Amino acid sequence: MKNTALAKAGIPLIIVLIAIVFTVVLVKSKQPPEKQPTEVKAFLVDAAPVSRQTVTFNVTSQGNVLPSHSTELSAQVSGKVVSMADAFVAGGMFNKGDVLLTLEQQDYETELSLAEAELAQAQAALTEELARAEVAKTEWRSVNSVVPPELGLRKPQLAREQANVKAAKAKLERANRNLNRTQIRAPYNGLVVQRNVDIGQFISIGSPVATVYSTDVAEIRLPVADSDMAFIDLAQGIGQQNNVTLQARVNGSVRQWQASLVRSEGVLDAASRVSYLVARLADPYRRESNQNQPPLRFGQFVEATISAGEQRSLFVLPRSVLRLDQTILTVTPDNEIKITPVEVARTNAEQVYISAGVKEGDKVVLSAVPNPYNGMKVRLPDEDADAPANTKPATQDVPSKADNLEVGE
Structure with a gap:
């Protein structure tokens, strides 16, 4: 009975030992896996050849529309306002020479009549003196054969009467001017910005009557x-x-609207450090030109694009290709990255304009490349994407790209 029990207990142990031996034999007889080379594909980039383009730069600015002439009209004579033109209101349009307002004229007409009478008297006195001088000359020649003196010919008296005539003419001219000055006329085509007088108001010499702007030309x-x-x-x-x-x-x-650049003020503003250019627009209120285009009113804020630069031959690229250290990435004929310093003529939000550093036909990388370095292998979209650019055994270490990074990246 004991032998039978031992035999039953030893069978499982024998099975386990056989399994262990079989496992050990299998492990020992296992062949190591064959090592296969690992393909490392180059980084795919988008690149395009570049060529120079003829570029004319535009400069943007802004400013307010101003009149070329702004005048504060003043009275040259005193008097009461007796009439005003219908256009003599704020916003009214007028033409050059229009009478804007008229002052009381009676006193100036009286002064004109007095000046005319004084001139007539002076001319009569001159005529009388000329006759007396002729008589004195005839009488002197009948008595004496020598040259008569000036006093004998009444030359001083004649000069006095001639001066009186000249003075009377001057008074008449002044009376005429003062009478004309009772009508205040428009100095140019324009509009009334502010009126300072009204009917019945007495104004003195030098009193401002209105502020007017010229509508012939606007300046920005x-x-x-x-x-x-x-x-x-x-x-x-x-x-x-x-x-x-x-x-x-x-x-x-x-x-x-199309305007023309007419001048530079020629001074750099000390506070803002900018220069001021002046553009001019003819007939901003469209009084004589194209009526379909809206007027450009004084005080309007406008944005201006100045196209007054000379043409330049430059490489025009997307703004994203320019790196912080003023370099771009190019692809060599061997499909390797080259970090190329460039000279930048100008940049804006969309484009960068390069004057030197690259040549015609150079391939510039347009896509983002993380951690680029000189000699980095790349492939282009038009090449066979399945062709490996670099094949290395799996057990060989790949050099770290960080070892070749340039300062500033």
């Missing part, structure tokens, strides 16, 4: 930063027609 004073002045050719731009585009919102719509 445009501030330009010193960095932007390099892109404006003043020698060629000043005097050129329609090289300034003005834009403003009028009655809910965006409108444009």
Whole structure:
């Protein structure tokens, strides 16, 4: 019975030992896996060849529309206001030479009549003195054969009467001027901004009667930063027609007008460090020109685009390709990254303009490349994406890209 029990207990142990031996034999007989090389694909980038383009830079600015002439009309004589033109109100339009208001004229007409009478008297006295001088000359010749003296010919008396005539003429001219000055006329085509007098009001000499603006020409004073002045050719731009585009919102719509750059104020503002250019627009209120275009009113704020620069040959690229250290990434013929320093002529929110550093046909990387370094292998979209750019055994260490990074990246 005991032998039978031992036999039953030993069978499982024998099975376990056989399993262990079999497992050990299998493990010992296992062959190591074959090592396969690992393919490392180059980084895919988007690159395009570049070429120079002819560029004319535009400079943007803004300013208020101002009249070319702003005048405060004043009375040159005193008197009571007796009449005013219908257009002599705030906002009224007038033409050059129009009578805006008239002062009481009776006193000045009386002075004119007195001046005319005084002139007539002086001319009569001169005529009488000329006759007396002729008589004195005849009498002297009948008595003496020598040259008569000036007093004998009444020359001093004649000169006095001639001076009296001249003075009377001057008084008449002044009386005429004063009478004309009772009518205050428009000095140019314009509009009334402010009226300071009314019917029945007495005004004295020098009293301001109104403020008027000329509507013949409008001027826009445009501030330009010193960095932007390099892109404006003043020698060629000043005097050129329609090289300034003005834009403003009028009655809910965006409108444009073409103006001309006429001058530079020639002084750098000490406070703002900007230079001021002046653009001019003829007939801003469209009184004589195209009536379909809305008027550009004085005081309107406008945005201006100045196209007065000389043409330049530059590489125009997306703004995103320029790095912080003023370099760009190019692809060599061997499909390797090259960090290229460039000279930047100008940048804006969308584009960068490069004057030097790259050549015609160079391939510039347009896509983002994380941690680029000189000699970094890349592939282009038009190449076979399945062709490996670099094949290394799995057991070989790959050099760290961080070891080749340049300062500033």
